[in-house]
Amino acid sequence: MNRFAALLDRLAYEPGRNAKIRLMADYFRATPDPERGLALAALTGALSFANAKPGLIRALIMERTDPVLFAMSYDYVGDLSETVALMWPAPPAAGRPDRAPLLSEIVGALADLPKRDLPTQLAAWLDGLDDTGRWALLKLITGSLRVGASARLAKTAVAALGDLPPDAVELVWPGLAPPYLDLFAWVEGRAGRPETDDPAPFRPVMLAHAVEPGDFGTLDPADFAAEWKWDGIRIQAVAGRAADGDRVVRLYSRTGEDMSAAFPDLCEALDFDGALDGELLVRREGRVQSFNLLQQRLNRKAVTPRLLKEFPAHMRAYDLLVEDGEDLRELPYAARRDRLATLVMRLASPRLDLSPEVPFANWTTLAAARADPAAAGAGVDSEAVEGLMLKRRDSLYLPGRPKGPWWKWKRDPHTVDAVLMYAQRGHGKRSSFYSDYTFGVWTAGAEGEVLVPVGKAYFGFTDAELKEIDRFVRANTVNRFGPVREVLHTPDQGLVLEVAFEGLARSTRHRSGVAMRFPRIARLRWDKPPREADRLEQLEALLREG
Structure with missing residues (x-):
C-alpha cells in the first residue's frame, strides 16, 4: 500500500502528462501481480466498495479527536481524506502493526468483510500507515482519487510497457477484469x-x-458529412448469441456501463446481430421529447409499466460497428453509413431510426442549418437538436477522441447574468479555493425583490478568475452553513456572474422552479451591479419557448 500511496502522491503534484505516464509505467514495471493490476483498477475507476462510506470515516475520526476541531479543520482543508489523514492519532510504537497492509489485502478484505467489522479493520489499517498512506487508503475506499490521471492516461502507461499504441489496450479493455x-x-x-x-x-x-x-479554414466541406447532434444519451446497442443459443442484447453508456435493465422495451425491439452506436431518446407521438423526460428513465434498476408507457425509449442510430460477426470499424464512415441505413430499413422497428444527414454545400449553409434546425430538415424534432456532428467520409471508427476525423459544433449556449449567493470549497487541487458556486436571479417576493437560486456551477472560469472569486468570497462572507458560505448579495453589493447553460427544465427541487442544464461560468461581470442582473421571468419565458 505504501508504494501505491507514493505513486498517488507523485501523480497529484506532477503537472506534466508525459511525466505522469512515466510514473505509472515505472510503477507497473516494478510492481508484481496482482498489486499492479489492482492499482490500475483504482486509477481507472474499476473498484468500488459498497460499505466504505464517508460517514463511517467521519465517525472514526470524531471518536479520536475533538469534533469541533475536526469540523474546523475539514472546513479549512476542504478534503475529507486529507483532513483525516493528517489528524489521525498515531498509536504508540508498541501498538502499531508490524507492517503496512498490501493493496491486495485491503481490496480483498473490503470485498468480503461484513459491514459490522469494517470500522475496526479500517482503524487498524489507518494505525499501520503514515500520513500519505492514510490519505491514499481513504481516497481509494471513497472512490475519489483526483490525482490528475485519467483512465485513458493509465491505459497509455500500460501500453508503454510493451511499446504498444494506447488504442491497442483500449480495444481489449472492455473484456478485462x-x-x-x-x-x-x-x-x-x-x-x-x-x-x-x-x-x-x-x-x-x-x-x-x-x-x-x-x-x-483548415477543413474542406467536401470531405465531411454532417448530421444532427441530438440532446439525449450516447449509447451502444449490442446483440449476439450465447453459447447455448440464447439471444443477448445489451445497452451500454459511452463509458461501458450496462444500462439494459432500465430499458427492456428498447432491448426487445433490437432484433439484429451486431453493434450500433447512437443516441438514447424518449420518442412519443412521433416526436423526440425533452432531455428532462429522458431523465425519468435514467439510473433506474427497474422500470414500471407506467414508465414504459409514458416515456417510451427510442434509439436514433449514428453508426454501425459490427454486423453479423463482421467488424466494420476499419471501413470508412461512408461505407458504414450505407450498411447502417440498410439495416435500419430491414429492421423497420418503431423503436429505432436513422439519424438523418444534413445536406450542405459550404460552411455558410451549414451554419444556417445549425441556427435553424427546423428549416433544415429537423422538423418537429428541432427542439431536441443541440448542434451538429461533422464526420470525415473516410474516417475509421477509432477509440477515444482522435483530433481531425470527427467534430462537434454545438448550438450557442443560453446566457444569464446571475448573482453569486453561496460558495463552497472544491476538491483535490481546488480544496484551498471556494470554487463551487450557487447563483440566483431576481423575482418579486412578499417583501419586495428577492434573489432565488437557479443553479450551481464549478467550472468555466480561468485560474485567475478563480482567485478573484475566492478573494471576493472570503472578504464578503455574511453567514456560514457547515462548509457553505453565504456571500453578500444585495441590489447594490455583490458579484454578478454571466452563466452559460444548454437548456432549462421544470424542477420541484429548486425554489425557483427551474433547473439549468450544464451551467458554467462564462465570465465575471465586475462592471454590472447586482440590481441589473436578470430576472426569473426571463428564464420562465425561455422555458415556455422550448
Whole structure:
C-alpha cells in the first residue's frame, strides 16, 4: 500500500502528462501481480466498495479527536481524506502493526468483510500507515482519487510497457477484469492478445472534438458529412448469441456501463446481430421529447409499466460497428453509413431510426442549418437538436477522441447574468479555493425583490478568475452553513456572474422552479451591479419557448 500511496502522491503534484505516464509505467514495471493490476483498477475507476462510506470515516475520526476541531479543520482543508489523514492519532510504537497492509489485502478484505467489522479493520489499517498512506487508503475506499490521471492516461502507461499504441489496450479493455493478469502478460510479450467470449461485448466509443471558428479554414466541406447532434444519451446497442443459443442484447453508456435493465422495451425491439452506436431518446407521438423526460428513465434498476408507457425509449442510430460477426470499424464512415441505413430499413422497428444527414454545400449553409434546425430538415424534432456532428467520409471508427476525423459544433449556449449567493470549497487541487458556486436571479417576493437560486456551477472560469472569486468570497462572507458560505448579495453589493447553460427544465427541487442544464461560468461581470442582473421571468419565458 505504501508504494501505491507514493505513486498517488507523485501523480497529484506532477503537472506534466508525459511525466505522469512515466510514473505509472515505472510503477507497473516494478510492481508484481496482482498489486499492479489492482492499482490500475483504482486509477481507472474499476473498484468500488459498497460499505466504505464517508460517514463511517467521519465517525472514526470524531471518536479520536475533538469534533469541533475536526469540523474546523475539514472546513479549512476542504478534503475529507486529507483532513483525516493528517489528524489521525498515531498509536504508540508498541501498538502499531508490524507492517503496512498490501493493496491486495485491503481490496480483498473490503470485498468480503461484513459491514459490522469494517470500522475496526479500517482503524487498524489507518494505525499501520503514515500520513500519505492514510490519505491514499481513504481516497481509494471513497472512490475519489483526483490525482490528475485519467483512465485513458493509465491505459497509455500500460501500453508503454510493451511499446504498444494506447488504442491497442483500449480495444481489449472492455473484456478485462481486475487484476488484469492477462493484460500485463500480453503487453509484456508473455501471452497472446486477450480475447473475450462475451456474446455482446462493449466496444470503446469514438468521440469528437469541439470545432472552433478558426478550424473551418483548415477543413474542406467536401470531405465531411454532417448530421444532427441530438440532446439525449450516447449509447451502444449490442446483440449476439450465447453459447447455448440464447439471444443477448445489451445497452451500454459511452463509458461501458450496462444500462439494459432500465430499458427492456428498447432491448426487445433490437432484433439484429451486431453493434450500433447512437443516441438514447424518449420518442412519443412521433416526436423526440425533452432531455428532462429522458431523465425519468435514467439510473433506474427497474422500470414500471407506467414508465414504459409514458416515456417510451427510442434509439436514433449514428453508426454501425459490427454486423453479423463482421467488424466494420476499419471501413470508412461512408461505407458504414450505407450498411447502417440498410439495416435500419430491414429492421423497420418503431423503436429505432436513422439519424438523418444534413445536406450542405459550404460552411455558410451549414451554419444556417445549425441556427435553424427546423428549416433544415429537423422538423418537429428541432427542439431536441443541440448542434451538429461533422464526420470525415473516410474516417475509421477509432477509440477515444482522435483530433481531425470527427467534430462537434454545438448550438450557442443560453446566457444569464446571475448573482453569486453561496460558495463552497472544491476538491483535490481546488480544496484551498471556494470554487463551487450557487447563483440566483431576481423575482418579486412578499417583501419586495428577492434573489432565488437557479443553479450551481464549478467550472468555466480561468485560474485567475478563480482567485478573484475566492478573494471576493472570503472578504464578503455574511453567514456560514457547515462548509457553505453565504456571500453578500444585495441590489447594490455583490458579484454578478454571466452563466452559460444548454437548456432549462421544470424542477420541484429548486425554489425557483427551474433547473439549468450544464451551467458554467462564462465570465465575471465586475462592471454590472447586482440590481441589473436578470430576472426569473426571463428564464420562465425561455422555458415556455422550448
